[in-house]
Amino acid sequence: MRIATWNVNSVRTRLDQVVAWLQQERPEVLCLQETKVTDELFPRAAFEALGYQVVISGQKAYNGVALLSLLPLDDVQVGFEALLPGDPEAPGLSEQKRVISALVDGVRVLNLYVPNGSSLSSEKYAYKLEWLACLQRYLAVQETQGDPLCMVGDFNIGPEDRDLPDPKRQTGGIMASQAEREALQLVLGDRLSDVFRVFESDTGHWSWWDYRSGAWDRDKGWRIDHIYLTDDLLSCATGCLIHKATRGNEQPSDHAPVVVNLAWSLEEETDENGD
């Protein structure tokens, strides 16, 4: 099973590119972020025509996440409040549409668009840290449900200096501050691993290149789009690739897709009742 994540920066603007990439790659699951569209205007028919089931959580203009799957999507959960009904902060932190998950072949696929934070002095940065703390509480509940977890998305954090193009300048700033990195580590605990780093330890592998300052032409990107797996899935991973070529498209998203390949198939239990 291949699971992909791609921040498309408007699914309507990028529709032809996403369709072309799906036709070429045919991953079982594609998680989209920054769809930037309300649910009624989401172009679901274009994906259904390719055989994908579509579940979405969107809003006007900003944010928005979607899950596309060739395999059945079960037990769809939208927002933090789905797992944190009594949490005082979860409803407020779910107003921005950034969280959707579903069960696919026995795997809990969790698709996230982590807040950007803007700058260290912004109230959006405080929101980002509160949001990550809420994600930590959310995952504690998810863990009790016992399903293998594949958590993907745009994390808007470079976890280590090797994930940044110029760490001397950038470490400590937005997307690379100690508080953001520590908040992410608390989310991961000792349960979740960054599968890209199982296969590649070098710097210079990026998933996002700013539209500004010729970042793409100078190959000055960041690795902020990640796939995290619990050990039961990590042991099935046979590769994790960043599809960098899409960033060179006409009118590209500023992010490239990241894809993990898992040698996974749930051993279906047949119903022996009445035998």
Place this chain on the structure above:
DNA sequence: ATGTCTTTGATTCAAAGA
């Protein structure tokens, strides 16, 4: 460093967010 792209909303642009 205000660089670029997307969306919205109010009149062919400017603002906001990333």
